[in-house]
Amino acid sequence: MANLRMNRMGMAALVALSLLAAASDLSAQFQPPGALGALAPANIAKPRPKPPFDLTGTWLHGGGPDNGFRFSPPAGFKLTPEAQVHYDAARKAQSEGKVYRDDIGQCWPAGVPIMMTRVWPIAMIQLPTAIFMIQELLNSLRIVYLDGRPHTDPDVAVPSFNGESIGHWENDTLVVDTKYFVADHHWIDSGIPASDALHIVERIRMINDRKTLEIEYTATDAKSWEGEWKWTKRWQRVDERDIAEVECLPELNEHMPTTHSNAHVR
Amino acid sequence: MKSHITTLLVIAVFISGSVYAHHSAAGIDRTKTVSVEGTVKAFKWGNPHSWLEVEVPNSKGSTDIWNFEMNPPAYLVRSGWKSSSVKAGDKVKVAGRPFMNGDPGGILVSVTLPNGQVLGAGQQPSTLPAQAPPQ
Numbered sequence: 001m002a003n004l005r006m007n008r009m010g011m012a013a014l015v016a017l018s019l020l021a022a023a024s025d026l027s028a029q030f031q032p033p034g035a036l037g038a039l040a041p042a043n044i045a046k047p048r049p050k051p052p053f054d055l056t057g058t059w060l061h062g063g064g065p066d067n068g069f070r071f072s073p074p075a076g077f078k079l080t081p082e083a084q085v086h087y088d089a090a091r092k093a094q095s096e097g098k099v100y101r102d103d104i105g106q107c108w109p110a111g112v113p114i115m116m117t118r119v120w121p122i123a124m125i126q127l128p129t130a131i132f133m134i135q136e137l138l139n140s141l142r143i144v145y146l147d148g149r150p151h152t153d154p155d156v157a158v159p160s161f162n163g164e165s166i167g168h169w170e171n172d173t174l175v176v177d178t179k180y181f182v183a184d185h186h187w188i189d190s191g192i193p194a195s196d197a198l199h200i201v202e203r204i205r206m207i208n209d210r211k212t213l214e215i216e217y218t219a220t221d222a223k224s225w226e227g228e229w230k231w232t233k234r235w236q237r238v239d240e241r242d243i244a245e246v247e248c249l250p251e252l253n254e255h256m257p258t259t260h261s262n263a264h265v266r
Numbered sequence: 267m268k269s270h271i272t273t274l275l276v277i278a279v280f281i282s283g284s285v286y287a288h289h290s291a292a293g294i295d296r297t298k299t300v301s302v303e304g305t306v307k308a309f310k311w312g313n314p315h316s317w318l319e320v321e322v323p324n325s326k327g328s329t330d331i332w333n334f335e336m337n338p339p340a341y342l343v344r345s346g347w348k349s350s351s352v353k354a355g356d357k358v359k360v361a362g363r364p365f366m367n368g369d370p371g372g373i374l375v376s377v378t379l380p381n382g383q384v385l386g387a388g389q390q391p392s393t394l395p396a397q398a399p400p401q
Binding site: 097102247263 | 290310314
């Protein structure tokens with residue numbers, strides 16, 4: 001009898017360990033068999049603490065002082081030699097009234113972080129398991145997972161312009177960790193390239209009676225610059241607006257002389 | 267139609283000459299307004315930009331194609347624009363911020379229709395203060 005009880009306890013422990021192992025295999029991009037996606041009703045319905053705020057709405061960057069759209073380098077910044085080449089070229093182009101590698105104008109995605117501060121609004125839909133952000137410009141999609149999954153194994157993670165974002169709540173703040181970015185045609189600012197080492201942590205709060213969204217950014221990219229760069233940006237609710245389908249097509253740029261004038265340095 | 271190109275030096279008024287852009291407007295002279303008269307070749311009503319192509323007679327006895335970049339419809343409707351406001355063959359007068367290098371085209375400021383109605387560049391469809399377009 002005692003042996004039978006021990007066997008049952010051993011089986012239960014084995015099952016528990018197996019479940020734990022399966023849970024540890026969860027990742028943002030490749031869910032193991034049987035795992036629930038962020039939109040699975042059973043995942044959404046899981047009991048979770050009530051979040052301190054709901055970002056659902058349409059948001060437009062801007063308003064208030066010290067809230068520029070650019071993610072400019074801080075005072076005294078130091079770039080890696082590889083990034084410095086781009087930065088110097090961009091400054092030279094600017095001094096000549098030109099623009100350096102305006103990849104967004106060539107229909108490349110803006111990418112995180114600058115996709116957040118375009119002059120186009122962002123629609124956000126918050127669920128218990130994830131926040132879906134759709135930037136009107138190119139309808140660029142960003143998903144912040146909130147269902148407890150870890151980042152994907154770096155050996156299999158697929159890099160993207162908006163990266164892989166995992167969020168968790170800390171009191172009244174949503175903390176979002178984003179990595180796995182593409183390195184080509186992806187810029188932090190004019191002449192500041194993003195590399196595949198870019199790592200961004202956002203601390204998101206709602207202020208001003210929940211009419212203003214504030215995000216504190218901390219970014220590191222050992223392949224482009226030294227240390228941490230920080231910015232604080234704010235968005236306002238624009239309840240009277242919806243986003244539209246916005247594509248950037250080669251046919252469009254044929255009729256946009258500013259995208260292929262000699263003011264561009266590539 | 268006789269070509270009529272007038273360059274006016276103006277104080278840079280950022281909003282009236284800007285486009286709600288997906289791209290840099292480097293190469294555009296925001297301190298000047300060029301006015302041309304011609305025949306509409308094509309008009310696109312869409313996102314992220316509308317655009318207007320106008321055939322303008324030149325001094326060589328032929329025509330140049332002037333391509334004017336425009337704001338998206340969400341802005342333009344606030345200046346009275348409709349998708350049917352202009353069509354190929356219409357005689358129009360167009361004012362725009364020109365290219366620094368003299369290439370025909372630029373960023374649209376306004377269009378004067380055959381019936382005399384003037385349609386502007388559009389307005390930002392939100393309550394936020396107007397912002398400078400990103401580069």
